[in-house]
Amino acid sequence: MTGKTHILGGIAASLAVAHTxxxxxxxxxxxGIAGALLPDICxxxxxxxxxxxxxxxIINLIFGHRTFTHSLLFLVLASFLIDRFFPNDVLKYGLLTGMVSHYILDMATKRGIKLFFPLSLTVRFPLTIRTGSKIENLIFSILTxxxxxxxxxSLSWFGVGF
Known part of the structure; x- marks a missing residue:
């Protein structure tokens, strides 16, 4: 997926969680936006x-792309580090929600992700799409x-009326 789709995925997912x-x-x-971008640090x-x-x-040299930073291990490590250095539940849930949205979107591509790193198992959906394709543009529109x-x-709930 492209960066803009990951950003919008993080926005949509974090707004849904904020509302719920x-x-x-x-x-x-x-x-959520930061979390949606973080896995691609590799x-x-x-x-x-x-x-x-x-x-x-450095991360790419050590791990490659879509391995460690796209895994449950990285998600758990990020959760631990957030608790340790930024003990704020809303911030933590937003970051983790963005990361999970990134994982889900990348699982929709042919390359998939190494969700269970260090195991070499690739996880992807049965139907996949190409990055930058018309289907990705449709997904972008739906996320919008x-x-x-x-x-x-969410804003209505917090008293911001339109």
């Missing part, structure tokens, strides 16, 4: 990889609609 859990949607969305051409090129190259719906619902 009655949490602050602004913190959830900010953290790819120097990604949005986050371009911001941290040395770290991106979901974001508008849950954004409206």
């Amino acid at each position: 859990a009655n949490e602050n949607p602004l913190i959830m969305v900010g953290a 790819h120097s051409g990604s949005l986050i990889g371009k911001k941290f090129p040395i770290l991106s190259r 609609l979901i974001s508008f719906y849950f954004g409206y619902e």
Whole structure:
């Protein structure tokens, strides 16, 4: 998936969680976007990889792309580190929600992900799409609609009327 689709996936997922859990949607969305971009730190051409090129190259050299940073192990490690250094549940749930949305979107591609790293098992959906395809654009559009719906619902819950 492209970076813009991952960002929108993080927004849609974090708004849905914010609405369901009655949490602050602004913190959830900010953290959701960061979480949606974080797994691609292993790819120097990604949005986050371009911001941290040395770290991106090191991670890619050690693990490769869509392995450790796309795994449940990384998700658990991120959760532990957030608890240790930023003990804020809304921030934590937003980041983890964004990361999970990234994993789900990448599982919809032919390359899939190494969800159970260090095992070499590739996890992907039975039907996959090509990155940048018309189907990805359709997914982007659907995520946009979901974001508008849950954004409206979440902001209404917090007293921001339209």
